[in-house]
Amino acid sequence: MSTLEAPAGQVTGIRMSSRQKLVLTLLLGSQFMIAVDFSILNVALPVVGEGLGFPLAHLQWIATAFALAAAGFTLLFGRIADLFGRKRIFIGGMALLGLSSALGGLATGPEVLLTARVLQGLATAAVTPAGLALLTTAFREGPLRDRALGLNGALMSAGFTTGAILGGLLTELLSWRWAFFINVPVAAAVVALAPSLLTDSRLVCRHRLDVPGAVTVTGGLLALVYGLTRAGEHGWSEPLALSALTVGTALLVAFWFVEQRSAAPLVPVRIMRRRTVVWGNTAGLIAFATETSLVFLLTLYLQEVLGYSALATGLAFGVLGIGTVAGGTLGGRAVSRFGSRATILGGGVVQAVATLSLVALGTSGGWISLLLAATFVGGVGNMLLIVGFMVTATSGLPDSEQGLATGLATMTQQVGITLGIPVMSAVAAARMGKGTGPASVLSGVGTAVLVNSALVLAGSLLAWRALGRRTRTHSVV
Structure with missing residues (x-):
């Protein structure tokens, strides 16, 4: 039997060892911090620009400098980790993240801040695939790996939401500089603990780069x-x-x-031709592109239509964060019981239906109840889809290629995050035309939400069909 479907109803007593729990905590903590970094500065950009003299037109480069380095170098660093050891790349990347975060917090001008953001992006490109490869090789393919990847996906997705909330709170109560400084003690703790906890320091591949x-x-x-x-x-x-x-x-x-x-x-063609790799990553690209762009669309709605502040907007997305944690917790069990193929389809359908309900949003404050309910349910569905993608994209490959597989998956995630917002922004802008009032913004958001829902439904259906009816042998945790 292959790696995509599981017989229902099987339950085993498999449990993580104490050491596996410690390794999982260390790796999940680092991945959560990485996810927070993607969004922690978003609500603080105007304050950062004012403090350091950034022209308003160039503020987006604070985010873009990070995204360029993170997405552009992920696949390369994933393979370097395979060649020279995941443990050393992971620890080196965490050290660089701590140092670059300190540099960003101490920045006195735009050049220094942008340098720090590029270095943070490079650190992310090193840490994320190396950490995921350490995670997948610490747990054999089966229920425990499904559970670990589910928790990882939940914390990664929750990290994006937490970053927006935390960025608003730190900026409001202390200073935007603490959005950088908060990384330093966490990175230091990971660098101190990783050498004794992580054991995958051997070279897993001896080919040249x-x-x-x-x-x-x-x-x-x-x-x-x-x-x-x-x-x-x-x-x-x-x-x-x-x-x-x-x-x-x-x-x-x-x-x-x-x-x-x-x-x-760097990426063997035989891997790029694997159905699980191709369609698993396709599902992941759609999952990240649609959900991150939906957050952008709903930010426009909350601030431009309902008049919410940046901090209140961030807090409203806390419900989405709770939904993603719930979906990630359920995701590993769903994959083990129903298979990753069915989990991709089920998660996509739930996310699509929840997103579609947002077309009904209006201009009165009472619609916040629908938004909160829909984002919670949609967050659960999105995480089921993401866990299905991660399990599918990393299944059936030897340990020597897990860095490559997780590098591809991480690249998919980061390109999806970058791709979704400009596409949905263009859809909303085309509908709005030259209008700028609440009614015009609501019309643009509604059209883009409809497209978003159709995209996730079509993508999950295509992935489900392409992966075929194959079965999985392991069982529920």
């Missing part, structure tokens, strides 16, 4: 993310955005041909 593949895929991802960000800011017809997207696409196509001819490919 595929330099042409590394150059083409990293350059392609950098250009693609830059083009997406630029298009979201200036429109999809803007020449520089189109040029970057064209160059990025060309480099990624070149990467495919380079890998076919490489003696030691």
Whole structure:
């Protein structure tokens, strides 16, 4: 039997050992901190810009500098971890994250802050795939790995929401600098504990690094993310955005041909042809693109239609965070009982239906009840979809390729986060036209929400069908 479906009703007494629980806590804590970093500065951007003299038009580069480095170098660092040891890459990345966070907190000008954000992005690109590979190799494929990946997905998704809330609270009560400083003690604790807790320090692959593949895929991802960000800011017809997207696409196509001819490919073509890798990552791309862009759309609704403050908006998304934690907790059990294929479909349908209900939102404050209920249910569905994606995309591969598999999955996550907002922003803007009032914003948000719901439903159905009716042998935790 293969790795995609499980017979229902099987229950075993499998439990994590004490050491596995400690390893899981360490790795989940670091991944949660990474997720927080994606969003912790979003609500504080105007305050940061005012404090350091950023022109208003350039504020987005505080977020873009991080996203470019994080998405562009993830696949490369995932393979470097396979080649030179995940443990050392993980610890080195956490040390860099702590140092760059301290630099950001002490920044006195835009140049220093942007340097710190790039270094944080590079640290994220190293820590995330190495940490996930350590996680998947610490737990054999089966119920315990499903459970660990479910918890990881829950905390990663909750981290995005927590970042928005925490960023608002720290900025309001202390200073935006604490959005950086908060990372320093956490990173220091992980660096201190990891050497004794983590045991996967051996070299898992002795091939040389595929330099042409590394150059083409990293350059392609950098250009693609830059083009997406630029298009979201200036429109999809803007020449520089189109040029970057064209160059990025060309480099990624070149990467495919380079890998076919490489003696030691960065990503073996046989892996890119695996149905589980292709469609697992497709489901993940849709999951992250739709949910993060939905948060953007609902931020517009809460602030521009209902008149919420940035802090109140962040607090409203706390319900979404609770939903994602619940979905992540259920996700591993759902995969073990029903299989990752069914979990992808079920999660996608739940998320799509919950999102569709938001089309009914109106201009009065009473609609907040619908928003809170829908985001909670949608968060559960989104996390079921994400857990199904992570299990599918990393199943059936040897330990020597787990860094590569998790690097691909992490790249999918980060590109999805970057892709969703400009696409949905363009949909909303096209509907709004030149209107700027609450009614116009509501109309644009409603149209984009409808597209968002259709996209997640279609994507999960396609992934479910492409993965086929295959069965899984292990059981519920």
